[in-house]
Amino acid sequence: MLHVAEAARVSVATVSALINGTATVSPELSQRIEQAILDIGYKRNAIARSLKMGTTRTIGLTVPHITNPFFTDVVSVIQQAFDRAGYAVMLCCTDEDLNTQDDQIRLLLDRMVDGLIVARVGDGAILKRIVDDANVPVVLLDRVCEGVDTDSVVLDNQRAVFDAITYLIDLGHRRIGYISGSFDISPMHDRMTGYREALQAAGLPIESELVRFGNFHEVDGYNATMQLLSLHDRPSAIFSANNPMVIGTMKAIRDIGLSCPEDISVACFDDFPWSDVFQPQLTTVAQPVKAIGEQAANLLLDRLAGNRDAPPRKLTLKGRLMIRNSCRPLGAPMGAIVQSVSA
Amino acid sequence: MLHVAEAARVSVATVSALINGTATVSPELSQRIEQAILDIGYKRNAIARSLKMGTTRTIGLTVPHITNPFFTDVVSVIQQAFDRAGYAVMLCCTDEDLNTQDDQIRLLLDRMVDGLIVARVGDGAILKRIVDDANVPVVLLDRVCEGVDTDSVVLDNQRAVFDAITYLIDLGHRRIGYISGSFDISPMHDRMTGYREALQAAGLPIESELVRFGNFHEVDGYNATMQLLSLHDRPSAIFSANNPMVIGTMKAIRDIGLSCPEDISVACFDDFPWSDVFQPQLTTVAQPVKAIGEQAANLLLDRLAGNRDAPPRKLTLKGRLMIRNSCRPLGAPMGAIVQSVSA
DNA sequence: CATCATTTTCGAAACGTTTCATCGTCCTCT
């Protein structure tokens, strides 16, 4: 900018005024400055600007795993929304690890991100403290925590799982295995509640041997399913509370020599783009990923636009049960299912 | 930092020296400073540091679509690698759009990213110019362009497709449909070459009606497949040169009332995590995504570590044909396949 | 004890912007 000013024989203040339109500059000088900018190929340095202005037009986004299709889609939507608004997005993956998450959030705050969208991990206490003394708006995504009182957008997980389990019960299933992720994040807690309530509403017992915990990964789903399938009285259906884990479930079913849905019905949380193309077509709880991402982005953009003191807004969206052919009616003739498998 | 200095009754220079370890400071002052840092809760401002140092410890990463599983995985690996090295990653998705890409790269350079990893889109000319006068190291990912002479890591696309098509030919297929992405990026060009060469090597004609172009999206694969299947002499096999498009292919096959592999064999580029769980299990060309991401990260990290003048390093990795059950031998009894479908 | 070498500390400039108060200039109005 100094060079531009010299070349145009004006002060840097004038160049800045012209570039930002913060003051009127005479046509004559404008022309000289614009020419100089072209000649020199000047580009404003965003870092210096950030330092002076106290804003970086950059936000931080942390998710547990970008390879989880749910987060892939949400990240994609959020990235697009901020791109449109002229913001850059710094992406971090916490790998479901608390320390990693804390480090990454600190890293982002050090870099003066203007806001944060966090699909948190673990206990909210540290997150709360970090966020409190960093003075940036935060939107919690997918996972809320009691202590932290900020904008958030989550799914009505309890209801969604309630509906899915009730669907299985209606099909005649009585022993329904449930594979949960770690219990310390809100969705897993709420989903489990939905499972229990659905059983209770149907007057079915809640048997702890039917509930298994994993750490969100495919291998966890595999191991949990192996355990469920080796019970002396094995479940006739399995619900997996997370998307990557259901892959493990399917692999376990295959490896043990059973097949879905003939021997065992399967449903899970989170839809796949290809779920209605391959067999079995999984019955899933689809989250409105697009809406979730856009709402989260809008909440943050609104804060960034200056609406700082509005009370926390907590959005809860509804999931949708996508009924396909991975769950079979118990006692019904196999024909209906088999026909659709080999169609 | 000023506050820390005052609280500890030292100069800012001393505080800086202690924090960075750039000079020895006496135990006494060290203690006072550390105490003050704790009392005040001081965090170094990375933006100011960046301005002074000319380095942000941030890199830019642009990919066409993060929802393409190939890029999802690569982004994930790259993000992890830079996280380990203490770098932040700014992620941009170009949506296969040239102008978007240029804008985003400029945005990243304005923010003084230390380096760039680019899975480019479109003609390399503009990219080359942008990159030339920004003085940051660039690694080209997946897609190279002739003009731009930088580090790169790509797949041996030609060979990979050659192998896949040859496999189909060996199964007895003679009319093999081919669905390509836009032709102006190197992998699509090379994959097409592999297709042609495989046909030629087998003495088969190259028929233009069997080749269709799409823009990488599911819907493009759908439309292309619809066209191929409505040819009066339809192909017995289809190869899709990209991953999202094959979903469209499968949907088209389903919608038209055919099934895979009984009526039509399908293979495609890029593996899915779930490809050996659901039916049909797709035969794919698997890219070594982990190696690709890590190599790209390493190339850039090496430049960032100071190795600036080394000649451009161009890495070419090998794909691997994952043979599953979505392609059937022509003329062979159906039994072998059907058995595995319903296994 | 004076001198010199070494270690520790510090003041100030610099990075590239933005912004604010000030200063000219030129009009317009009595």
Place this chain on the structure above:
DNA sequence: AGAGGACGATGAAACGTTTCGAAAATGATG
């Protein structure tokens, strides 16, 4: 003609660091 206003341009301070050369303190040496 002098005063007051409007407008355009500018100099300088500030944002929060790092770094360099110089100053101060300390220790060693003759």
